[in-house]
Amino acid sequence: MKTLYKNYINTFKGLSDEIWWLALITFINRAGTMVIPFLSLYLKEDLNFSVSQVGWIMSAFGLGSVVGSWIGGKLTDKIGYYKVMVRSLLATGVLFIALQFLNTFVSLCIGIFIVMMVADAFRPAIFVALNTYSKPENKIRSLTLIRLAINLGFSAGPAIGGMIITGLGYAGLFWVDGITCVLAALVMIKVLNPKKAKVLDELKNDNPVSVYKDHAFLVFFIAMVLFGIVFLQYFSSITIYYKDVHLLSEFEIGLILGMNGFVIFIFEMPLIKWLERTAFTKLWLVFFGAVLTGISFLILNFTSWSGILIIGMLLVTFGEMVAFPFSNAFAIERAKKGNQGEYMALYSISFSVAHIFGHNAGLQLSAGIGFENTWYIITGLAFICAVLLFSLNRRLNNLKKIQL
Template identity: 70%
Template sequence: MKKLYFGYINTFRGLSPEIWWLALITLINRAGTMVIPFLSLYLTTDLNLSLGQVGWVMSAFGLGSVCGSWLGGKLTDKIGYYKVMVRSLLGTGILFIGLQFLHTFASISFGIFLVMLVADMFRPAMFVALSAYSKAENKTRSVTLIRLAINLGFSAGPAIGGIIIVTMSYAGLFWIDGISCILATILLMNVLHPKKAKTQDDIVNTNPESAYKDKSYFIFLAAMTMFGIVFLQYFSTMPIYYKEIHHLSELDIGILLGLNGAFIFLLEMPLIKWLESTRYSKPALMIIGAILVGISFLVLNITPWMGILVIGMLFMTVGEMITFPFSNAFAMERAKKGNQGEYMALYSIAFSIAHIFGHNAGMHMADALGFENTWYIMSLLAVICMAFLWLLIRYMKKDEATN
């Protein structure tokens, strides 16, 4: 047990203090965004929107995310990651508090769009900051630590969120979301100011290549969009499936979603450290992750037994643990040859596009075709994701052979 403990601790060695601060800021911010997993339930139960309307609201969510990611990338290359992160966090906090006062379909759609526009400016800036504060050999583990912080917050957030809904109603979630973003801003301004922080990988590229001319990168982005569409069902369509088909309460759903974060907290860093030592390339490891996420939907159709929900969540979690850190690291590696903000913005936009189509398509398919058929379709999309990643491997080998 002692050997296992020290082995786990050793996987965190060598990361810079700035990465740890960035992880803590992310933890505070993510723990507060507990309204996101409950958004589809809030829209259907408190605002009485139909599944179709919820799908369109979630599309507004994704469209705001696309615009925010693009704008964040542009501003990061222009004014720097620090200013973008501060303004994004503070603005998000204020907007989250205001979101609770919107009650019509049109106003909530616009409000969600605006929140995500400001919130997702943070993502490309954070990735560039992460790259700057981390040594080249530690980048995948640095990404994993940030994800660990995200999921540690996410494991506590839904469980706490479920309790808040039961005791205070949904309004309490918006206040906590907003306040947590403001607290994260204050911490960021005190510990990660450029004059205080030590840059470990200051990439200077006098002749940067445009990300829009990188064909391999666009194949990768297509794969990540497909993966995002499938993965995001767990945060919109899946909670409704849990409630309507398996009759789980909001607290039960929060605990089940919290298992995802708990598994990641315990297993992701050792798993990534071990996978880094294997002979598999990053795209090959992403294929394995996509396979597991696809299986997580298939198993739900096997049996009505309640325990299958935990098994499905476990498959999805392991697939997520593999795909996201290595896709992040792959994107940061490609970004070294061009404008970093532009590259990381496109990476964020891939998932933002998944937000636009994934939630909406999932809601409409569940409404028209039923959950069982929807899960089969999601498994098929996971296969398409694998095909894109296989194509990426082939294209990169061909590209290397000609250069």
């Protein structure tokens, strides 16, 4: 046991102090994002919107994310990641608190669009910050540490969120979300001043390639949109499936979602360090993660036993543990061809586009043709994503052989 613990701790060695501060800021922020996993339930149960209306509101969520990621990438290249991150966190905190006072369909579509536009300007900026504060050999582990902070926050968030809903109602979630965003901004201002932080890998490209001319990255973008559509079902339609089909309470749903973050916290860093030493390419590993995520939905149709929900959650957890760090790493590596903010914005936008279509499609399909047929369709999308990644991996490997 002592050896296992020592080996686990060793996986974190060599990361810069700035990366650890970014991880803390991310944890504080994400620990409060307990509104997001419960948003579809809040709209359906507390505000009594129909499933169709919830789907359209979640599309506004995704559209705001697309616009915010694009703006965030442009601003990051123009004014720098630090200013973008601080301003995004502060403004998001205020907007989350205000969001609870909206209760009509139109006002919520507009309100959620604005909140996500401001909140997701943060995403391209933090990717560029990670690239700047990491040594080249530590980039994947740095990304993984940030994901650990995100998932540790998500592990605590849904479980605490379920208890808050039970005791105080949904309104308490918005206050916690807002306050934690402001706290994260204050910590960043205090400890991560760019004048004092140590830059380890600053890249300046005098002749950047436009991301929109990088055909390989555009194929990767499409694959990530499909992966996002599949994965995001765990933040909208799956929670309703848990409640309506398996009759779970909000607290039980929170525990299952929290298990995802806990497993990631324990296993992801050792797993990533081990995978880095293998011969697998980044794209092949993303392909494998997409396959596991697709299977997590397929098996839900095999039995009515509620224990299958835990197995499905474990499959998607290991799928995302492999897919997200290495897709991040592939995007950052590719970004050296052009403006980093532009590349990382498009990477972020892939998941924002998934927000537009994924939540709405899953909710509309489940309402129209039932959850069983919906899970078959979602599995099919995961298969298409896997095929694209497999083909792109072969193409890039062949290009490398020709260049050699």
